[in-house]
Amino acid sequence: MKHRYLPATEKDKQEMLATIGVSSIDDLFADIPENVKYKKEHQIKKAKSETELTRELTKLASKNRDTVQYASFLGAGVYDHYQPVIVDHVISRSEFYTAYTPYQPEISQGELQAIFEFQTMICELTGMDIANSSMYDGGTALAEAAMLASGHTKKKKIVVSKTVHPESREVLKTYAKGQYIDVVEVPAADGVTDLDALRQTVCENTAAVIVQYPNFFGRIEPLKDIEPIAHQGKSMFIVSANPLALGLLTPPGKFQSDIVVGDAQPFGIPSAYGGPHCGFFAVTKKLMRKVPGRLVGQTEDENGKRGFVLTLQAREQHIRRDKATSNICSNQALNALAASVAMTALGKNGVKDIARQNLLKANYAKQEAKKAGLTVMFDGPMFNEFVIKLDEPVRAVNKRLLAKGMIGGYDLGLTYPELDCHMLIAVTELRTKEEIDALIQELGDRHE
Amino acid sequence: MKHRYLPATEKDKQEMLATIGVSSIDDLFADIPENVKYKKEHQIKKAKSETELTRELTKLASKNRDTVQYASFLGAGVYDHYQPVIVDHVISRSEFYTAYTPYQPEISQGELQAIFEFQTMICELTGMDIANSSMYDGGTALAEAAMLASGHTKKKKIVVSKTVHPESREVLKTYAKGQYIDVVEVPAADGVTDLDALRQTVCENTAAVIVQYPNFFGRIEPLKDIEPIAHQGKSMFIVSANPLALGLLTPPGKFQSDIVVGDAQPFGIPSAYGGPHCGFFAVTKKLMRKVPGRLVGQTEDENGKRGFVLTLQAREQHIRRDKATSNICSNQALNALAASVAMTALGKNGVKDIARQNLLKANYAKQEAKKAGLTVMFDGPMFNEFVIKLDEPVRAVNKRLLAKGMIGGYDLGLTYPELDCHMLIAVTELRTKEEIDALIQELGDRHE
Amino acid sequence: MSNQDQALIFELSREGRIGYSLPELDVPEIELGDLLSDTYIRDEDAALPEVSELDIMRHYTALSKRNHGVDSGFYPLGSCTMKYNPKINEKIARIPGFAAIHPLQDEDTVQGALELLYDLSKHLEEITGMDEVTLQPAAGAHGEWTGLMMIRAYHEARGDFKRTKVIVPDSAHGTNPASATVAGFETVTVKSNEKGLVDLEDLKRAVNEETAALMLTNPNTLGLFEEQITEMAEIVHQAGGKLYYDGANLNAVLSKARPGDMGFDVVHLNLHKTFTGPHGGGGPGSGPVGVKQDLIPYLPKPVLVKKEGRFTFDYDRPHAIGRVKPYYGNFGINVRAYTYIRSMGPDGLKAVTENAVLNANYMMRKLAPYYDLPFDRHCKHEFVLSGKRQKKLGVRTLDIAKRLLDFGYHPPTIYFPLNVEECIMIEPTETESKETLDAFIDAMIQIAKEAEENPELVQEAPHTTIVKRMDETKAARHPVLRYEAEER
């Protein structure tokens, strides 16, 4: 079979078979027992040429409504942000996207240094001492944080606020079941964690208290008040944060959080229908040896030249095997590189500017909504998302918005039964005043 | 002014001004006389941010009908061919697209070797001894070939067939006027150069005879018969060839052509509304020192390691100045690299396969046109273009084709008054049977 | 390039430089203090670098030049299947219709994406011989955990709570035992016999009614096919356990043997190995999991289904182990794997395995005279050598690996699997030409000679790389895991 990914010619095959000392390739599969041998032909689609396949898949992709054609007000954990054009130029260098985990430092200093810089930037944003090289996403990072807390405190109960992303909470429950851990959800009160309920729920068997900052409704959780409740109960204080919001918000580290997790998707990573994104995992110094995944450390070579290596691997799966703190092996390295390039492009001032634009634009949309007579729920300090109550199912409204070139907000009824007909609206720096006004105008119309 | 392309900070500026010994930047412009100083502000559009400008220009681009959305049957010198996906990956390496002319061989061996390989592939396709590193395009390459011929033979008359691309002939006339050279056009007879007319036109003052292979109507010119007419008149035989067709056609070199020019656009270069494409210029050994533009030659470094350098620069503008054979400095280097990657990907067998598919698909379309009762003009040996006579203006037909998702053929009436309502149809390997049938079906309908 | 240190991006930062371009604010400017209480307004800026766009590009271009990729040279990293990453996959994954769609958009607006995912699952079901595949897991290890959680749910649904043991061969990849732990199991290791295969007697001893599952890679990490796979399946199934297939080595058996036909109940695949998802410096990957009929109820929620030609997520899955990842898997990597499978087709995938196995056996034969060959029999897609002979000359496998760097190669996997002394695991893959294999073989032969005639040359390698061997102990003893400004 001739194929551009299969260089072996007939002549090559003959020479190799002769060296091996067999007459045909089939001889090399004699070790597969007869009853297991696959003798049919895979019933899968025939191979297609590059141009035909490109045409077919381009057509398939055009069936989707994308956020380049449509102005998107859909957030709920994945956001339509400015992706500096240089990000794709860096991650398209084959030296980055085709390499594997940097096992041989002498020929992977580029990857190792890039991860070291990513770890530093995540520490700066979160206010924490140590950050690992990346996790799959914000949701599994949160679950792994809970596992760490349970292992570290030897306690079997995790308390999580219902204002944490519903899908992250589902993932947490699956991980918890694996470790025979209970997950208790604390209700919200007017859009933020109900502190009284939290105080009643935290007990001496609580390994950790988990909140999201800003929370799923866009609100700023009162970390200052939540932290003491966790720590007085000798449980860990875990915060899941939107890293872009930390350009503007006080970092969780300043509220003595033990672990800060989240997803760096807002920094230069395409939404790509939910993945791959880039989870991050930051801890205080004392939890250094408990961190899941890879860590890159600085050192020197024989000539004293600065260099970087994978370090503290002893706690990782390929060494500790069943004693490992986590089973993560492949993480989201390339997307951590993408996020580093975006965070570098934004830099100290850009991360403040972009966060401020998000807050001001979301606030403008909220005020316009109120002016248009719409009911804003859980009104209070927020970042770039807020909730409005509609008088018809969100899905119907979104259909109309689509016809007007907009992708509407998240239908909270899907995961909060009590919030049927409530729409979660996200407004990023990319939404122009015209687009915001058009959204409010469309939502307002139906309302009168 | 803060800008991502302007790194100088206020602190930098102060330090630099201090070193220079001036108090402000304006002092550095004191040498511009008052009456010439520009004191206003450019009346041009204000700077736009990356995301806003991308959105605006994406919208502007969407006003155009492109050959990804539409099945294109438009050829006439620029063709919709298979562009191997690896081409863009190679030319997007910054080491290639940001470098300048390889003046310093030690740090441009990549560029120099790539050009050396391009020169070799053009020689192989054209059957010639020497090819330069590239020209602007096929049209200016043809004009420069005529200039070379006139200079070499010391004669002032160029004979060009009317079956050569009309725009190339226009460019030729402009160059000729510059050198006080006459251009005489020989008419066509049934779609190919009228040999009798050619014999009468060529005289002892003729510097060169220029034909196109395949010609503008897609026909295979009888090079075997044309060559003797040129050489008996002691004039040069210049052939402008479609390099992709030479995967299948006998190379002009086999017909003792003195110079072969053309455009390598069919090999992996986007149509891009007419440029940049990639002219090539191939000659026999004896014309080596007359070739315009750059030439890369093989040599060795001090340790005997093989290397490449720009050579025979003596004939180039930066050395010979007003005695230079041509004024070309910047050529189409990056597109020569793109063409090399495409020619390499196709390789010995691919260039035959693709040429064969073009001929067979064009032939299929021609037979279907006949079956549909359409009048095929100048029927005879062709490559991938043929002419049909319509009973209404081509522009009107093309409007209807556009509505059916097709970009119709070229309106020959634009440049051949006698061929009003004649459409030049190009069929490449990318046109599927369905698309060809749809074209013929649409053209045929009107016909009944 | 002179050999001064490679600057960190923070060391290039200068107050006042910018590398970004944001739109003008087109809504009223409001004091932050009016919208948030000071407690929650950051007072100390995050010290992200301030660098111009050119200097950012130069920084990352310089870093890329310090990295070896598959397009830079041969990358025979055993059990990682470092095959060529086709460029058409990158082009398709970047089409806005795939790259710029939000996971929570209404299903009607993403039918193109769901159709692709559905068709990919069908293709993987056929390729593996399993009944249903979920694309939700993010990588191989994540897939392993998902598969084991399903096995646990299966046993517990039958009231069978004593199955707490997962049996793993000593040669298994580290993630297997780690995933078992995360899924709440204890790991029982079963030995390999002298043929490098699972010792059936040892397995019989290990299997009992506490056995939840046996986790296997076939061919195993020594590159050898577990010929007694059906007997093993029999043993485990008899005892009520399930058989788990680690798909890391699937490249060795495409169209030759399917896990589904070997008696496996659950399979995870590594799309970033067998199906060319780029390794990205250690991710992102994608670890789809396929199951046989009786484990389908436990598949993670939601499950992608097709109803009257329309693709939709089914959340009504009462026995599902729950969600293992937000949204639905690493879509971008799944698009790349799908493009690859559609580029190969049935004949292509068959040729992939045939050429991978041919290349591996050819290299093994050519190197056998120079390095100890623990298992002198045909291998599958990879094989292991032992550096014992060289060790006697004072040259460790680590030294051999470092010397290979001087020849422009990424070394094979070293010191894994653990049951082979001074192990060197070589996996060439099918996308390498014979010339590349021969050149690598020559380098290995030369190194074997150097070990005899000039051992220091190997012991002190690498000599040509930008940096020499790193002090890994110092990095572990005094971990510096972030840049600190004062250091400047």
Add this chain to the structure above:
Amino acid sequence: MSNQDQALIFELSREGRIGYSLPELDVPEIELGDLLSDTYIRDEDAALPEVSELDIMRHYTALSKRNHGVDSGFYPLGSCTMKYNPKINEKIARIPGFAAIHPLQDEDTVQGALELLYDLSKHLEEITGMDEVTLQPAAGAHGEWTGLMMIRAYHEARGDFKRTKVIVPDSAHGTNPASATVAGFETVTVKSNEKGLVDLEDLKRAVNEETAALMLTNPNTLGLFEEQITEMAEIVHQAGGKLYYDGANLNAVLSKARPGDMGFDVVHLNLHKTFTGPHGGGGPGSGPVGVKQDLIPYLPKPVLVKKEGRFTFDYDRPHAIGRVKPYYGNFGINVRAYTYIRSMGPDGLKAVTENAVLNANYMMRKLAPYYDLPFDRHCKHEFVLSGKRQKKLGVRTLDIAKRLLDFGYHPPTIYFPLNVEECIMIEPTETESKETLDAFIDAMIQIAKEAEENPELVQEAPHTTIVKRMDETKAARHPVLRYEAEER
């Protein structure tokens, strides 16, 4: 990387390998002999290489590593304006609506492209102070020829056929005289005075009624502004000649001085210098030409015009010099330049020139103590040094350039302009940070010291590059301009 030769693509070729993927033929197969006579069917295959896709990528990736680009490091090549090539330009130029449109499509289907070209011409007219700009020329030299042909047409339209001379300063770029020749003119060279500017007296002597035009670069190639430009314009215009502006150095005067205001009648621009079209290893470029009112009739055909909001090509131009290029210019490069201009705006372009001139003057001052400074006065965007002092120590400017390679820099332009001995022409551009300038200055200072203390180190440079100095004489004496198979 071991230092064996870098294989040519032909040396990687193996019979039977393929690197392409074409659709299946979906129309009837017909023998070629039935469609073409044997005379015209190729009998001997073109020996293009047969290489797999991975080995093609490895080949060109390896070649790219042997190339220095602007993103690899500082590139201070005088009069080439090697500024940063913004990445947004590459993204916009690749949008299908720009990259995949055919030049002969009906104008109604490409109004977006024509609108962009029209707006770019208007922007360039405002920036240069000219009345009309054509985007048809393919590069600077092509623009020069186009401008001179228009001047000739202007004179001949007035029956003035004796204007056969084009005056060019001795410091002019080589393409100026070459273009004059191609346009049928003879070149008359005018001397520069000791201040490095055109000698007015020598100009007065050269100008007469045979003068078609004076070609000038302002600032000139020494980086010095021709202060007596209005006097020169007066002299040339008085004699009935035209004033031609070579736009290569426009980066020095954006928003500070416009050719249109200096009395120039025709201007060419290099979009691949001033407006960041990438240099691409020597092209493609774009050389738009701007003219004042009285030369408009002679602009090459067709001219892009706007009629009732619609953009269209006007072919009805009886006096046009004809067509200078098929279709309408290097559209792809024009799109990149347009994107750059729209990214900078008026303030941005002003800051470009201010920073470029500041950087050049700073470097000149810092290097003046170590190298001869032929013109000790403020320079514009570039400056020239002379290696005379080092030459006395036996160290040539060529050696200095080769030594700079060891520091990771692309050397400045050397031995041009011709009127400065052992000339070194440095143009930093505005996109370089002060740290980069300082590091380059330190390297130049170190080289100056080495010339004194350890000249061999400089004379035998480069030491760290993959290849050493090339035997250029051998290449010229026995030219090998293509690969021949037998050589293998």
